[in-house]
Amino acid sequence: MATTLLLGQTLSFDDNPFTAGLGAVRHHSTGAILLRDGMIVEVGDASDLRARHVDCTVVDHGDALLIAGFVDSHVHYPQTGIIASWGKRLIDWLETYTFPEEMRFGDADHAQLIAGMYFDFSLANGITSAASFCTIHPESVDAYFTAAQARGMRMIGGKVMMDRNAPEGLRDTAQTGYDQSKALLEKWHGVDRLGYAITPRFAPTSTPAQLQAAGALWAESPTCAMQTHLSEQREEIQWMKELYPDHPDYLSVYEQYGLTGAGAIMGHSIYLTEREITALAATGSGVAHCPTSNTFIGSGLCDVRGLMQRGIPIGLATDVGGGSSFSMLRTMAAAYEVGQLRGDSLHAAELLWLATQGAADTLRIGDKVGNLVAGREADITVLDLSSTPVIAQRAARADDIWGALFPTIMLGDDRAVRQVYVAGRPMMPAKGHQMLPDA
Structure with missing residues (x-):
């Protein structure tokens, strides 16, 4: 030995x-x-x-x-090429930069090129594990896991499920989203150091039927992770309310369809109601704190200490490419600055915890890394x-x-x-x- x-x-x-x-x-x-x-x-x-x-x-x-x-609890590897794109709010940013770039990932060669680039950038910055959104294309998932496997890394990822409010060519259906996700899950989950995450992008880009299908798939495969976005910007929350008018708040949409619980990774989680905070804690759902993207896209200031005090698992995340750096050091610095703006000075030990054990716990791999x-x-x-x-x-x-x-x-x-x-x-x-x- x-x-x-x-x-x-x-x-x-x-x-x-x-x-x-x-x-x-x-x-x-x-x-x-x-x-x-x-x-x-x-x-x-x-x-x-x-x-x-x-x-x-x-x-x-x-x-x-x-x-x-370092463990990165929320990232979009297909956005590697559009990192630091100028001056948009979330929805404009998605439509102007993200969706056109993600259209390219049906090309397996392009997906492989960007996946290799993403892993090289991450390793150069000391990141050894991450949970990434891929695109709706199975090719993007295969490229991601193939590159991770070649490097021997413990990585989590999943095909984005998105059946509305997206361009033609970036939409699946409730059925194809379920079928393709299940096939990819069966192909990659638990192979070597790889784990699958069921990945509805966020409530506004999924119909109730698709969220129901995602919840059903997670119930069938509970050892997987589930990743999505929650309460990133006020405009997004208003959009959600228009699409789901019968729900009291954003999180309740995910609750209805079985998309909360241990292993659920809620990106951002800035504008939470008291009921949502209580529900996150009660279900063991985790939060990915994305400070560089929250400042770069002008989203807001997450109450990290307040959520931690309520027993909610929290991990740090680069959120590349809405996040403006592959560096987890820069991400820790941004978390410190966000805390300062909230009147809370995070200690270096707390920042390091968020970037390592805290993030690993949020991804349910804290017993391994x-x-x-x-x-x-x-x-x-x-x-x-x-x-x-x-x-x-x-x-x-x-x-x-x-x-x-x-x-x-x-x-x-x-x-x-x-x-x-x-x-x-x-x-x-x-x-x-x-x-x-x-x-």
Whole structure:
């Protein structure tokens, strides 16, 4: 069995810092992670692990910080090519940029090209798992999972179901949406490290018949995820009310059709009523917080701490391409800024939780990835906490790990990602670490 010892600073969680405070965090300034066959075997002090495990390959990352690989709880990989498109509100943005781009994904070659590009960009930014919307085309799903499988990644995705309020060529039907989703689910769900997500885009682009079909499919395959959008913009909510006039609120539409519960990932969830918050908590439905897209498209400010305090699972998300960055560091910075605008200062530990264990829990893969603990899969991101001169001079003043990490969160980008391990396998060219001979 191949055994590797990674050296560097390590940071992991014993509990949720939103509820348990900084005592929930375990930091080793001279730490080590023992890997074997793609799994984390042990995390602890470097001198102790080196003394007890002498017959292994040692990779020394110096003073870099080793954390769990980032988990992106809500993304649209087909929108990779239209990221940072200028100046639209949600519905205009969909019609002007998103729908024309998604029309191209019936071409398997185009889907494969963009899927490969998306995974390369994500890995370069330390993202090792994600839940992505594909398009209505089965080819887009096959391309996504094929690319993920080739890289050995734990990924979730699904065919968008959309049978109204979309252009010709981007609509399925309640029946074809069900049939194609079921066939893709049976083809990919549970294969290697892949998981399927039943994916109605959002209530305005699905008829009641299609939402009913989506709910039926989820009931038949409850180990899958279910992903959609909820209360992103006020205009969207008004549109939903016009289409579903008999419902008291947005979430009640999904409730009626069996689309809430553990494994449900509600993108955005900004303008929630008290009843909706109570229902999300009661059903165990999760929220994907998308701060860069919420500011870029002008949607609003999600009450992350308030939802967390109600026991709602929350994960951070880039929401590419409405989100304006593939960087989870930039996404954490945006989450901090959104919190500040709400009068709530999120701590670096809380931001990191949202980007790792919190997101993994929201996707129901938190027992597999999202934390550096024994028994988890060895998805690991290595951060250089002095990746630029500006960050380096600020980190040099730090009194503790948080003072050293926070500048990288606020100012960092892909240059801070020194290495990424997927199931224990390095995915990037060697950058700033030293391979030591076997002891």
